[in-house]
Amino acid sequence: MHNFDYHRPSSLDDAVAALGKGEDASLVAGGMTLIPTMKQRLAAPSDLVDLGGIADLVGIKDDGDSVTIGAMTTHAAVAASSAVPPSLAALAGNIGDAQVRNRGTIGGSVANNDPTACYPSACLALGATIVTNAREIPADDFFTGMFETALEESEIIKAVRFPKPEAGNYQKFENPASRYALVGVFVAKTKDGVRVAVTGAGNDGVFRAGDIEQALSANFSPDAVDSSSIPVDSLNGDIHASAEYRQHLIGVMARRAVAAING
Amino acid sequence: MPNVSMTVNGKQVSQEVEGRTLLSAFLREKLDLTGTHIGCDTSQCGACVVHVDGKSVKSCTLLAVQADGASVTTIEGLAQGDDLHPMQAAFRDCHGLQCGFCTPGMVMSAVDLLQHNPDPSDREIREWLEGNICRCTGYHNIVKAVKQAAQSMKGQQAAAAE
Ligand SMILES: Cc1cc2nc3c(=O)[nH]c(=O)nc-3n(C[C@H](O)[C@H](O)[C@H](O)COP(=O)(O)OP(=O)(O)OC[C@H]3O[C@@H](n4cnc5c(N)ncnc54)[C@H](O)[C@@H]3O)c2cc1C
Ligand code: FES
Ligand code: FES
Numbered sequence: 001m002h003n004f005d006y007h008r009p010s011s012l013d014d015a016v017a018a019l020g021k022g023e024d025a026s027l028v029a030g031g032m033t034l035i036p037t038m039k040q041r042l043a044a045p046s047d048l049v050d051l052g053g054i055a056d057l058v059g060i061k062d063d064g065d066s067v068t069i070g071a072m073t074t075h076a077a078v079a080a081s082s083a084v085p086p087s088l089a090a091l092a093g094n095i096g097d098a099q100v101r102n103r104g105t106i107g108g109s110v111a112n113n114d115p116t117a118c119y120p121s122a123c124l125a126l127g128a129t130i131v132t133n134a135r136e137i138p139a140d141d142f143f144t145g146m147f148e149t150a151l152e153e154s155e156i157i158k159a160v161r162f163p164k165p166e167a168g169n170y171q172k173f174e175n176p177a178s179r180y181a182l183v184g185v186f187v188a189k190t191k192d193g194v195r196v197a198v199t200g201a202g203n204d205g206v207f208r209a210g211d212i213e214q215a216l217s218a219n220f221s222p223d224a225v226d227s228s229s230i231p232v233d234s235l236n237g238d239i240h241a242s243a244e245y246r247q248h249l250i251g252v253m254a255r256r257a258v259a260a261i262n263g
Numbered sequence: 264m265p266n267v268s269m270t271v272n273g274k275q276v277s278q279e280v281e282g283r284t285l286l287s288a289f290l291r292e293k294l295d296l297t298g299t300h301i302g303c304d305t306s307q308c309g310a311c312v313v314h315v316d317g318k319s320v321k322s323c324t325l326l327a328v329q330a331d332g333a334s335v336t337t338i339e340g341l342a343q344g345d346d347l348h349p350m351q352a353a354f355r356d357c358h359g360l361q362c363g364f365c366t367p368g369m370v371m372s373a374v375d376l377l378q379h380n381p382d383p384s385d386r387e388i389r390e391w392l393e394g395n396i397c398r399c400t401g402y403h404n405i406v407k408a409v410k411q412a413a414q415s416m417k418g419q420q421a422a423a424a425e
Contacts (some may be wrong), residue, residue: 006265006282006328028329035324036306038283052329076318084360097394098372099309102318105324178307214379 001035002044003108008053012133012156015049019154022047027156029072029108032100057107057158060084065164068131070155071107078106086186087168088126091118093171096179107157113205115146115236116180118172120206124197125186126168129161136161146205165190169257173200173249175240183246185209185253187261193217196254201235212254222258227251267331271296272340280327287311290337298338298367302396305324309395312368313337319375321394338367341374349419350374350412359408361399369395373409383414 005022009015019025026045029052037043051057057072062083069078078084079093079101095101095109095118109119110130122128123139130137133156142150151157168188175182181200182235188195194216196209215224225248237243268277271294278293287304290296290313302310304323311323314336341348350370353359360366369392376383376391383391388409389402397405 001283003283006326008328008331031324031326031329032306035285035326039304048326050329097309098375098391099312099319099321099394100306102320213322 002041004045005047006050007047008050008222011054012053012054012056012158015051015054016133018047018049018155019156022049023260025049025154027051027111029105029111030074031108032096032104033108033112033114051107051156057260060182063161065119066161066226067164068159068161069106070159071110072105073107075101075106075109085162085164085168085185086127087165087170088122088162090141091122091170091186093174094118106160110142110160111146111149111151111157113143113145113182115150115202115205116175116178116182116184116200117206118181118184118199121181121184121186121197121199122162122168122170123160124208125170125190125195126162126165127188127190127192127195128163131159131161132157132158140208143206146203148205163190167261169260171253171260176193182206182241183253185248185257187216187257189220189261194220198230198250199233201250203234203236207234209250209254212250216258220258221262222255225251225254227254227259264330265331265419267327269330269332270334270337282328285323285328286313286315286325286327286330286335288321290322290335296337296339300364300367302364304370307370307394307396308365309368309392310365312371314371314375317375317378319372329411336371338371341370348374349415350363350377350409353408353412353415354405357404357408357411359400359405365395365397365399369397369405373405376409377413377416381417383409385410 023046025047057070059070061068075092075095128139164190168218170186172181172184183201184199186197196212199206211229232243235243235246264281300310302308306324313322388406
């Protein structure tokens with residue numbers, strides 16, 4: 001790993017300032033993605049700005065119709081919280097392993113937008129809002145491609161706000177080695193209707209499965225799910241699974257999620 | 264170079280380190296605490312698990328500077344003098360190790376599990392230890408050891424309460 005200057009600001013303003021000053025500065029949250037990336041020298045920031053010293057970024061607030069999760073809240077804390085929708089707590093509790101969950105944060109996961117990460121699907125399916133130091137960004141506009149988001153340089157995620165759904169469920173077909181999603185599907189019944197988000201499969205990262213949403217809006221049953229209309233060439237094929245297999249798994253995972261919601 | 268200060272196994276330590284120094288390297292190379300092993304160095308195997316402020320973490324994926332001010336416990340900090348921690352004793356009794364390479368991380372991870380789930384099922388133990396890879400034992404005896412440790416720690420607590 002190349003060396004860097006380390007900063008640990010205690011306020012968001014100081015963090016923004018430190019980010020702006022470094023030649024090629026990067027934020028670090030839980031470090032579960034960034035530190036391995038730096039070890040491989042795929043990233044070599046001149047400055048690391050650690051968000052770990054900013055107490056305001058940690059915590060879960062129940063706002064009645066919604067719940068706001070601070071960017072530096074760990075997966076373990078979300079998993080253990082009774083304030084967050086159970087579907088979201090279950091998703092967080094199944095990310096990686098216990099030690100990854102003790103360090104990894106929701107802000108880091110959402111900012112990173114790994115095409116196989118779990119949280120982005122929850123954000124899309126539940127219609128979350130990403131709250132930054134500068135603005136509020138609806139999840140539908142936030143995830144713009146593989147590892148790409150609407151965040152500007154020096155923009156910092158403060159929190160993610162999730163409206164509480166009527167019901168929701170996330171099903172992940174795990175890559176047995178990495179535990180990331182080979183395919184993950186989040187199905188939610190929200191006040192704006194049924195929303196279905198797919199992670200792990202799309203060439204451009206997480207996406208909403210419009211045809212499945214429509215079918216489930218008409219008939220919320222596993223039988224209504226058909227993933228065959230999702231174009232295979234929009235899906236990722238690699239050594240772990242072909243695009244055709246991923247297309248098939250989207251249907252299987254969506255049916256399991258609907259069945260779990262219907263009980 | 265930044266200075267880091269932390270409490271390691273109850274002792275205050277303070278040293279200058281490079282920003283990029285990993286906690287695992289700091290423990291092993293600066294403090295000579297070589298019980299914390301480095302297996303993969305890629306956040307996968309769990310050989311390097313230690314506790315930071317009471318929570319199990321992979322010390323190969325944490326910078327020493329990120330642990331500034333924290334209280335760190337390594338495998339060397341578990342035993343009380345010659346008395347092994349119940350988890351260590353159970354790993355020995357149940358033959359929960361062969362080569363022993365994964366064992367420090369396994370033990371530290373399992374101790375963290377019992378902190379919030381004092382009576383875990385086999386399944387809960389296996390799920391919790393997903394991030395700890397053992398190439399020797401086949402895991403059965405590790406699960407047995409964690410169960411035995413849970414029982415003996417409950418016994419100790421009951422005895423202490425009397
Ligand atoms: C073994 C292993 C298994 C894993 N399995 C899964 C899994 O099953 N599912 C899953 O979803 N993930 C998984 N992960 C990833 C894990 O969830 C990470 O914690 C997460 O992707 C990144 O969060 P972090 O807090 O560690 O961020 P970091 O690694 O610190 O940062 C990641 C990126 O986000 C940026 N960033 C961080 N915080 C902010 C912020 N507040 N505002 C703006 N930018 C920010 C950083 O600059 C960096 O570019 C796994 C990781 C490992 C090591
Ligand atoms: S050495 Fe840290 S996880 Fe393998
Ligand atoms: S005992 Fe050898 S790796 Fe676990």
